Amino acid sequence: MKKKITAYLLLTAIALVMIYPLLWLIGASFKSNDEIFSSVWFMPKHFDFSVYRSAWETVTPYSMGHYFLNTFCIIIPKTVFAVLSSVLVAYGFARFDFPMKRMWFSLLMGSMFMPAIVTVMPLYLLWSRLGVLDTYIPLTLPSLFAAEGMFVFMLIQFMKGVPKEFDEAARLDGCGALKTLFYVLVPCIRPVIVSISVFTFLWTMNDFLTPLINISSVEKYPLSLALRLSSDSTGNGYEQCKIIAMSVIGLIPSAAVFAAAQKKFISGITAGGLTG
Amino acid sequence: MKKRTYNNPVGVGKYTGLLLITPFIAGFLLFTLYPFAASFLLGLTDYDGVHPPQFIGFENYRELLADSELHDAALVTIKYTLILVPLKLIISLFAAMLLNLEVKGIGIYRTAFYVPSILGANLAVVIMWQFLFTSGGLVNQLIGLTGADAVSWYGDSRYALVTIILLRLWEFGSAMVLFLNALRDVPKEYYDAAKVDGCGGVRSFFAITLPMLKNVIFLNLVLQTIAAMQEFNAPYMLTGGGPMRSTYTIGMMIYNEMFRYHDAGTANAVSWLLFLCITAAVLILFRLTGRNREDSI
Numbered sequence: 001m002k003k004k005i006t007a008y009l010l011l012t013a014i015a016l017v018m019i020y021p022l023l024w025l026i027g028a029s030f031k032s033n034d035e036i037f038s039s040v041w042f043m044p045k046h047f048d049f050s051v052y053r054s055a056w057e058t059v060t061p062y063s064m065g066h067y068f069l070n071t072f073c074i075i076i077p078k079t080v081f082a083v084l085s086s087v088l089v090a091y092g093f094a095r096f097d098f099p100m101k102r103m104w105f106s107l108l109m110g111s112m113f114m115p116a117i118v119t120v121m122p123l124y125l126l127w128s129r130l131g132v133l134d135t136y137i138p139l140t141l142p143s144l145f146a147a148e149g150m151f152v153f154m155l156i157q158f159m160k161g162v163p164k165e166f167d168e169a170a171r172l173d174g175c176g177a178l179k180t181l182f183y184v185l186v187p188c189i190r191p192v193i194v195s196i197s198v199f200t201f202l203w204t205m206n207d208f209l210t211p212l213i214n215i216s217s218v219e220k221y222p223l224s225l226a227l228r229l230s231s232d233s234t235g236n237g238y239e240q241c242k243i244i245a246m247s248v249i250g251l252i253p254s255a256a257v258f259a260a261a262q263k264k265f266i267s268g269i270t271a272g273g274l275t276g
Numbered sequence: 277m278k279k280r281t282y283n284n285p286v287g288v289g290k291y292t293g294l295l296l297i298t299p300f301i302a303g304f305l306l307f308t309l310y311p312f313a314a315s316f317l318l319g320l321t322d323y324d325g326v327h328p329p330q331f332i333g334f335e336n337y338r339e340l341l342a343d344s345e346l347h348d349a350a351l352v353t354i355k356y357t358l359i360l361v362p363l364k365l366i367i368s369l370f371a372a373m374l375l376n377l378e379v380k381g382i383g384i385y386r387t388a389f390y391v392p393s394i395l396g397a398n399l400a401v402v403i404m405w406q407f408l409f410t411s412g413g414l415v416n417q418l419i420g421l422t423g424a425d426a427v428s429w430y431g432d433s434r435y436a437l438v439t440i441i442l443l444r445l446w447e448f449g450s451a452m453v454l455f456l457n458a459l460r461d462v463p464k465e466y467y468d469a470a471k472v473d474g475c476g477g478v479r480s481f482f483a484i485t486l487p488m489l490k491n492v493i494f495l496n497l498v499l500q501t502i503a504a505m506q507e508f509n510a511p512y513m514l515t516g517g518g519p520m521r522s523t524y525t526i527g528m529m530i531y532n533e534m535f536r537y538h539d540a541g542t543a544n545a546v547s548w549l550l551f552l553c554i555t556a557a558v559l560i561l562f563r564l565t566g567r568n569r570e571d572s573i
Contacts, residue, residue: 015388025404037412085299096293097282117506118547119311145303206398227399247400
């Protein structure tokens with residue numbers, strides 16, 4: 001009994017440290033500058049939702065709606081590309097034998113441990129030479145090539161769990177390799193596909209360096225760069241609640257997607273076992 | 277030489293699988309192998325990104341090794357990695373063990389522990405961190421309640437790195453999830469048997485939990501070390517590398533060489549030095565834990 005109480009106390013203490021800053025952020029979006037810097041309690045004295053209307057308009061030339069739209073123009077193709085290419089590659093590894101399979105698999109595993117920052121500069125120079133800087137191509141195109149080794153790895157693990165007899169039955173019914181994949185295997189591994197999509201969504205929402213380097217015109221900024229721009233262009237005397245409200249709005253999509261997919265998502269990562 | 281036979285379903289040739297993995301092969305050549313090779317070659321040139329590169333051999337490396345900017349950045353990165361990684365592993369293992377205690381309502385706690393990592397590097401979180409640690413921010417107000425003096429978190433070169441380390445510690449969720457899965461696989465009977473034999477909690481932690489988690493501890497160690505050594509986002513957004521380069525990581529230096537000084541040659545040389553250091557660090561970790569590459573991951 002005593003042990004249980006200690007456990008709850010510890011769990012609650014940690015949970016408080018994890019969640020309180022976020023609660024404070026939401027509360028602070030309704031506070032005046034004085035209140036933000038004088039009270040540790042997250043609850044504001046009064047709620048005035050008009051701050052969210054002005055935060056939506058932002059201090060930049062475009063509204064948050066515009067930046068959301070930009071972000072989704074990156075996320076949607078990226079997610080489709082990542083799922084399609086990773087599923088195909090994983091299928092090849094999980095179900096077929098081919099020349100130099102061991103070598104390719106080692107390279108796949110090894111690529112998960114490559115420090116991404118080394119590739120950033122040469123790729124930037126490549127995109128610049130191809131004349132596609134300031135477009136979404138540098139942000140989305142790599143996903144078409146199963147760029148996340150982790151996704152492929154998770155899919156392989158799951159596909160190996162599907163009995164080979166299923167494939168066999170489909171083949172006898174006249175399905176070719178691709179038909180077998182899409183009609184038999186894909187329905188069996190839906191939870192991982194959800195996980196992959198959620199990861200791609202969250203990582204893209206959080207990504208900062210790639211758009212920072214490749215996107216230069218404000219018109220094409222995704223949310224992360226727009227937030228950066230707004231926080232840079234608001235000085236000390238400015239009403240801080242506005243930029244805080246923008247941050248709260250900026251967190252909503254990730255929080256919503258996580259909440260909606262939480263169950264499937266966690267079962268997906270428990271199998272593959274990796275996050276950001 | 278014996279001809280290899282391919283173990284494929286009837287009617288499937290040996291090239292079907294190869295065809296299916298072509299996206300990966302093409303991607304590996306284009307987005308991994310090419311940039312690594314290009315980075316090495318560009319590191320041997322004098323290149324501003326506009327005019328054609330001039331081959332100058334190892335001149336960039338020679339200059340870098342004598343450059344105090346690199347020395348400072350390397351020291352910051354090493355300090356950051358050595359402090360952050362062990363702390364993060366300890367905290368995430370501790371949290372995972374708490375969550376593994378199957379008490380009522382554990383799902384809520386699991387979500388609470390994981391949410392910061394989900395929102396993770398989101399810029400909004402960094403803006404929040406800025407507010408928490410500014411001179412009149414929440415953290416200083418809390419310190420004030422205990423009667424101590426406020427700390428100038430971003431202005432004092434002793435503390436700026438601490439804010440970044442705290443941010444990354446706050447996001448321990450991804451390491452925790454890996455630990456939690458591994459803990460679930462430890463048979464409960466082991467602990468029961470240990471109890472019968474008179475083992476206390478501490479003893480069974482060292483005798484059962486740690487040895488059973490060997491592989492996942494190692495995996496977390498490698499992943500977190502690789503991530504910490506390339507840290508860029510947090511210093512770039514929170515402190516800009518200052519004050520007095522106290523948060524100026526190698527990642528920051530690569531960015532600055534390229535986009536501030538327009539010196540692509542040096543930027544790529546630093547990238548390669550970092551790559552070599554990360555590889556060396558990983559090899560040292562393998563050696564220290566006495567395993568060869570094959571059986572770990």
